Amino acid sequence: MIEKVQTFMRQHQLLNENSTVLIGVSGGPDSMALLHFFNTIKEVWNLTIIVVSADHQLRGMESLNDLEYVRQVCDKWNIQFVGTSLDVPTYKEEDKLGTQLAARKLRYAFFEEQMYRFNADCLALGHHGDDQVETMLMAFVRSADPASISGIPVTRRFAGGVIVxxxxxLTKDELEMYCRQHQIAPRRDPSNEETIYTRNFFRKQLLPLFKERNRNIHNTVQHLSEALQEDEHFLTDEAAKMVQEIVNVDRKNRKVTFQSTEFSAFPHSLQRRAYHLILNYLYEKLPKNLSYVHERKFFDLLAKSSGNTQIDFPDNLKLKKMYKTFVFSFGDNNKNPTLSPTTIEIPGKINWYGGKVTAFYTEIPDERSDMCYACGSEEVALPLHIRTRRDGDRMYWRGLQGSKKLKDIFIDAKVPLPERDTWPVIVDDNGAVLWLVGLKKGIPARQLENNDTYIQLVFRR
Structure with missing residues (x-):
């Protein structure tokens, strides 16, 4: 077995010579076999090994005795030992967590602290092939996320080093046999026999059925896990590049914006991962009631050509689709500020939401750009004003029979709803709309054949 594991470690580059290795040991068969294994190879690899062990205070004196057992073995084998007691019951109640999750969070926090304390290269844990099969089966039952189904990683970054x-x-049976061969008498946790825990149910009821069909199911599943993880890492990296390229992130307001046409141009596998990357950015912690249903609604909305729609996500996150613009934001974070009408001094400059208006008199008007407007100074009622749209606003322009509502102009141009509320509108002192900046240029109600002086307006963002 020792050679088999060392071959596996070399294949996956899990360990380097001269490393400092922390070993997570609970006192059970798996971790005691792990401790014995590393104690056996430490001189060949020139390793510094340190045992870290935690009592979760879930089984009274019994779990405390497990900790003491590991300490005694380390003393006997002359191995450095660091143990602690973790108040899982209190933490579980305060943070409203399940027992297993609460224990895991505190345990890994303890491991992280020791990794930095000893400047360790890696933390070795005793998960085996049967654990891998159980984990992937459980994920398959409860999750639709490919990343979850890919199983336990052989190695991952952790606290300045790696977990290995x-x-x-190996199988559980191989580890039990190893303990017997080396006269290791591990501690047993009675809760491992209770099928009320999901993992124990899979271990006791389902895993034996799979092994009846394939005694090497652990090798088959491990190969699948590694293939899935390699694919997932590559696709996630590509999705991250996609997000960086087309997604606008407003960190201050925790808001994300992108264009549906650009998003849809990428392969669906990247779209799906980009969607999850966006959610991971927006949420400090993913809500439990966030599910594949929300993902399906997102992609249904992405495929539609309808104008303005909203989807509510958990914890007050909202997705708004405004024609081709998608906006993820919390609550009213994306609500536009109220803008008061402002008189335009000529000559003069005025800052407006997202831009600046410059006004001056000229004898040679320039209207070649959508961001420029000119009219005869005698054709309008002065002073001019800049403001936002109002109910009933209409415009006139050359070639138009009658007038048209600003609302309909925005709709035709597919301007998102929030942008309409801050869009600059230039009017004269009688309220006549002269210029819907960047979209439509109107004509004054009074038209003169000859104008000696023009008012020139320029808008710059």
Whole structure:
């Protein structure tokens, strides 16, 4: 077994010579076999090994005795030991967590602290091939996320080093046999026999059925897990590049914006991962009631050509589609500020939401750009004003029979609803709309054949 595990470690580059290795040991068969294994190879690899062990205070004196057992073995084998007691019951109640999750969070926080304390290269854990099969089966039952189904990683970055799992190439039976061969008498946790826990149910009821069909199911699943993880890493990296290229992130307001046409141009596998990257950015912690249903609604909306729609996500996150613009934001964070009408001094400059208006008199008007407007100074009622749209606003322009509502102009131009509320509108002192900046240029109600002086307006963002 020792050679089998060392071969697995070399194949996956889990360990380097001269490393400092922390070993997570609970006192059970898996972790005690792991401890014995590393104690056996430490001189060949020139390793510094340190055992870290935690009492979760879930089984009274019994779990405390597990901790003491590991300490005694380390003393006997002359291995440095660091143990602690974690108040899982209190933490569980305060943070409203399940027992297993609460224990895991506190345990890994303890591991992280020790990794930095000893400047360790890696943390070795005793997960084995049967754990891998159980994990992937559980994920398959409860999740529609490919990343979840890919299983336990052989190695991952952790606390300035890495977590390694050299026993993923072995079965539980092999580890039990190893303990017997080396006269290791591990501690047993009675809760591991209770099928009320999901993992125990899969271990006791389902895993034996799979092994009846394939005794090497752990190797088959491990190969699948590694293939899925490699694919997932590559696709996630590509999705991150996609997000960086086309998604606008407003960190201050926790708001994300992108164009549906650009998003849809990428392969669907990247779209799906980009969607999850966006959610991971927006949420500090993913809500439990966030599910594949929200993903399906998102992609249904992405495929539609309807104008303005909204989807509510958990914890007050909202997705608004405004024609081709998608906006993720919380609550009213994306609500536009109220803008008061402002008189335009000529000559003069005025700052407006997202831009600046410059006004001056000229004898040679320039209207070649959509961001320029000119009219005869005698054709309008002065002073001019800049403001936002109002109910009933209409415009006139050359070639138009009658007038048209600003609302309809915005709709025709597919301007998103929030942008309409801050869009600059230039009017004269009688309220006649002269210029819907960047969209439509109107004509004054009074038209003169000859104008000696023009008012020139220029808008710059």
């Amino acid at each position: 799992r050299p026993f993923l190439c």
